[in-house]
Amino acid sequence: MHSIGGVLSLCSGYFATILLLIVLQCSYTAVNAYEENDKFCIRTQPMLLADIEKHVNPIDDDPNCKVLATTLTTKEKDSFMEIMCKDHGTSYKDSYYFFKLRNGELRGRGSHKDICNGVKNPLLAWVPYNMVLENFAQELNPKEQLSYIGKATDVDRAKTELCHFSHTDLVTNITSDLFACIVMIFEDNFYGQDSNINVLVEIEPLMYELRNITYLPWVNVTTSYKTLLDRSSLNNPNSEPKQIYGSVKYGFVEKVHVNVSTIYNKNLDHLPLLFEHAGAVLELNDLGIGGVDVTAKAYFGRFMDPRTSVKVEVIGQWAEHHQQFNADVFDYFGYGIKRYRNEIHRGEVTFTRIESAEPVYETPDSTHLTSITLHSGEEKKFERLEMADTENFTQTPNWDVNTYYDSHPYPGFYPWFVAGSIAVAVVLLVVVFNMVRIWSKKEEKKLYKLAASSA
Missing domain, CATH: 2.170.15.10 (Proaerolysin, chain A, domain 3)
Incomplete structure (x- = not known):
């Protein structure tokens, strides 16, 4: 069985463990990580021209998406590198910008020169112009003079082209009659908002x-x-x-x-x-x-x-x-x-x-435990032995010499042994005394004879 100290240490360890488990559980459940914003949706399948012609709303499949980003196709990536990095590369003075979004929130802006320089390989996507206007335009400084990269999808001409539009048009919410997205290649084709304008964004991890x-x-x-x-x-x-x-x-x-x-x-x-x-x-x-x-x-x-x-x-x-x-x-x-x-x-x-x-x-x-069963005679004997053992155990702490000798008398031969030892000692003393007395008389006679002969 555990000692008191062992039990206390065990209990303290038990409660400490409960506390540790609570702390660990809290650190696990209260993880300060990003929760995916259910208002921000990422789609990997681009919209077809046929769907746009049928006026399919891009958020019909999920009405909870306030911001819907559609990743670029491989063909669109190649077109972007061909047009932006060759025709509007890093050696040119002008820079064209795109928005950076993380979990549906505006994180800043990047330039096409960062991509062309090979500084990074971002995940690029398109966000409908009206969603950018509703969710991010109010966070922008109206005094800035920038141009943003977009794409215009024209159903009548059955084509999609890269274009750029003004920062001022976005922050001042220019009407559709005055809004213009200028084609990147020729700089002479203009698209309005009715041409399904999408804004280029980078989705940060x-x-x-x-x-x-x-x-x-x-x-x-x-x-x-x-x-x-x-x-x-x-x-x-x-x-x-x-x-x-x-x-x-x-x-x-x-x-x-x-x-x-x-x-x-x-x-x-x-x-x-x-x-x-x-x-x-x-x-x-x-x-x-x-x-x-x-x-x-x-x-x-x-x-x-x-x-x-x-x-x-x-x-x-x-x-x-x-x-x-x-x-x-x-x-x-x-x-x-x-x-x-x-x-x-x-x-x-x-x-x-x-x-x-x-x-x-x-x-x-x-x-x-298994119970003990005994015969009647043996059971009485067992009880007497148990009582005797118990009595000796209880008397041991209060042990007294007189009580011990009273309860434990001398054996029968012990007094006779003491008496015989005393008698032998007396006899020896008498014998030794007589021998000394006789030896003294003989010495005294020798001294007298010696004195007489000298005279």
């Missing part, structure tokens, strides 16, 4: 996704306190001793902490991370902290006497595993859209989990 993770051989493990996982019992109802097995289920929140300083660099913003772990993709906050619910099962057993029962407490050991890993970094834009960016080496991650579980067996419960 919502998160970074770490995939294809490979862990390096180096690992450092540190252990902390043990904690109570569950209580159970083992029962052997049989009449023969045998090995009895049992199991308990327990759950905990495994904390995952990625060292973001090993992930972010000059090419990456401080965005939340999606981390591939345990067959799932975990959502971490911008500090690299998250968690995953874990359910486990602990097995235990012991050899037990017949018809006995024993209580069991299953104790778990918390441990921190510090590991290094390599991974591929993907940009995640929302709506399941991701794109490979680069790879990282020697990233660092710490897993806080219950490393192992072990049973602690308590004293068997007397109510489950």
